[in-house]
Amino acid sequence: MNHDAYSDDYIVGVLSGIRSIAVVGASANPVRASFIVMQYLIAKGYKVHPVNPGIAGQTILGRKVYARLADLDEGADCVDIFRNSQAAGAVVQEALAIKDKLGLKVIWMQLGVRNDEAAAAAEAAGLKVVMNRCPKIEYGRLSGEIGWLGVNTGVVSSRLPRLSPAGVQSLLIKAPKQ
DSSP: OOTTOOOHHHHHHHHHTOOEEEEETOOSOTTSHHHHHHHHHHHTTOEEEEEOGGGTTSEETTEEOBSSGGGOSSOOSEEEEOSOHHHHHHHHHHHHHTHHHHTOOEEEEOTTOOOHHHHHHHHHTTOEEEOSOOHHHHHHHHHTHHHHTTTTTSOOOSSOOOOOSHHHHHHHHTOOOO
16 A cells, blocks of 8 residues: 555545544644544544543543543544554554454544554554544545635635545445434
């Protein structure tokens, strides 16, 4: 897998193939990226499990915060890593140790997070990997939401975007329900 560039079909396949996401490095601070991403993913119907040992037992956005992945009461299709690139290796090792218990399908490393060694280990274990990307941004970009808001288009329009790629339509149609 070339982790320098992902096809839209690959990202759509990942986003439409998951229903629950464990967010490692979750923050209760509403201005932090992890909080904003969790809020967005919840609004899109994903089940989100915040993971942060510093605030374990508390709640973020009405969801119980767990100290570590092994403490999750339910499974998670995806582990979304909001930690630095070096720390991502340990998160992936923990996830791989319990991947069957979680029902894990995807390791997702946030913007600025890349660990090729961890990615190779995850892929060797049969998981899909996305690095240096944000699921909120990718969902918005592929669903046309970003264009609806006039972002990056140079034109503000009331017209809905043409969703010609079947994969993008698939993402919108198969959006998980909570």
